[in-house]
Amino acid sequence: MDVAALTAIDVHTHAETDGCGHFSLPEKLRAGADKYFGVDGGGPPTMDQLAAYYRERQMAAVVFTVDAEAALGHTRIANEAVVEGARRNADVLIPFASIDPAKGKAGVTEARRLIEELGVRGFKFHPSVQAFYPNDRSAYPLYEVLEEYGVPALFHSGQTGIGSGLSGGGGIRLKYSNPLHLDDVAVDFPDLTIVIAHPSFPWQDEALAVASHKPKVYIDLSGWSPKYFPPQLVRYANSLLKHKVLFGSDFPLISPDRWLADFEKLEIKDDVRPLILKDNAVSALGLTTSDVGGGTP
Template sequence: MNTDELVAIDVHTHAEVSAKGDHALDNDLYAASSAYFKVEGERKPTLEEMAAYYRERRMAAVVFTVDAESATGTPPVPNEEVAEAAAANPDVLIPFASLDPFRGRTAVKQARRLVSEYGVRGFKFHPSIQGFFPNDRDLAYALYEVIEETGSIALFHTGQTGIGAGVPGGGGIRLKYSNPLYVDDVAADFPQMKIILAHPSFPWQDEALAVATHKPGVHIDLSGWSPKYFPKQLVHYANTLLQDKVLFGSDYPVLTPDRWLADFAKLPLKDEVRPKILRDNAARLLGLVGPDPESRS
């Protein structure tokens, strides 16, 4: 992957349908998510279609499924399928995996195999859907040990979620699990692990900014929101203290990079900061280029 030829690196996209046509969430949760994000149409893109979509835009994309089978009863799009699609499209797709922490030792073994045999670069957690506190030592820490040991990235959903929004009882999904302060414990206990806090973390935006400012290994992605709705303090920190730790993410397919980038262009950001957010920070974090000594502080 030649990062110099890329317009941007999208660090947050979802594989929502398998090659067999199976979906990762049930119909009610999908419908609620589509209504929340005002998504038109019901059809989800395949992994090959995602690769073509990003190649046409001269972008790369981190892609993952969400394994929350213990909580939802619905099997995820297989991690192996995501990784194989990325291997077939190495110019545009970067494979992450997702493992349900409730799988215990099985998840730990799968994490090692996915990194060593499939080239997975990171792992996506969605505490609200998976139903766990990120700082649960008994449940998740053995999995984090593998992630830290292998130099992989842990990406945590934080804040509000459109999944279950509007469904009675929120579909049983509890928002409390996605407070970024729980990830602060993880960052303290695994100081060498690279972490991404996904999304503007409403209603805990200040907490997310505090964690990313305090913990060197913690980054923030900007996915799931149109930039025109970003909290003022998020824009300020992205433009100043956290300019080397903020990452472009769209949340495709529920939010397209086209829409995101159009609104991003209107933000009051310094010219030198824009390429960092759109490409350079992600390229460094993902190991696609060498580290920038000036950004290590």
């Protein structure tokens, strides 16, 4: 991966299928999310299709799935499948893993193996789907491994399209994804890079407070079109948090093309735009000017 040649780095994309007919979410939740985001129902892209999309745009992408086997009773997409897809497309894809915190010691062992043997570059958590508070001490042994190896943890925050409109929200509880819970994680793991994903509706101010106060906490802008960003998020992105805000789309739920078109119209300072689109991600992900995704670290 030639980082210097990239126009942007999207820090938030999903591997929704393993390419063999298995999907990351149960059918009811997947269909509900597609409806919420206005996805056309043509089916999610494979890893190779996702890579081709970003390659065509001279962009790179962080890609992950969500392991929520305990809460959903649905078999995850294997982290190994994500890594293998990234290795085939190492010029544009950066592999993150996902481990359900409910897996306890087995999850800790898996995290260490994924980093040491497969070169995973970070981990994705979705508290609402995985049904856990990020500051629950049962998850701390997992964070200890991430901090030890210097790989970031990316947490969903705020409302989610998963379960939206379904009876009882499909059983998904929003309370777990208040970003203020991440303040405890940032205190207890000061060397762990934390990315708060999404404009954190209805807790935007909480996210801004944590990111402003804790040096290693970033915010990604995925999941929303920029034209809907809260004004305080734009204000902080232009000032106090200009080095800590990251481009993310939530592809395939929101396309980078749509996101970037709306971002172009947003009142962001000219000197801040390249920071958000690429430079801040280089720092948060620990990349160099010439780096490779999907290999031994």
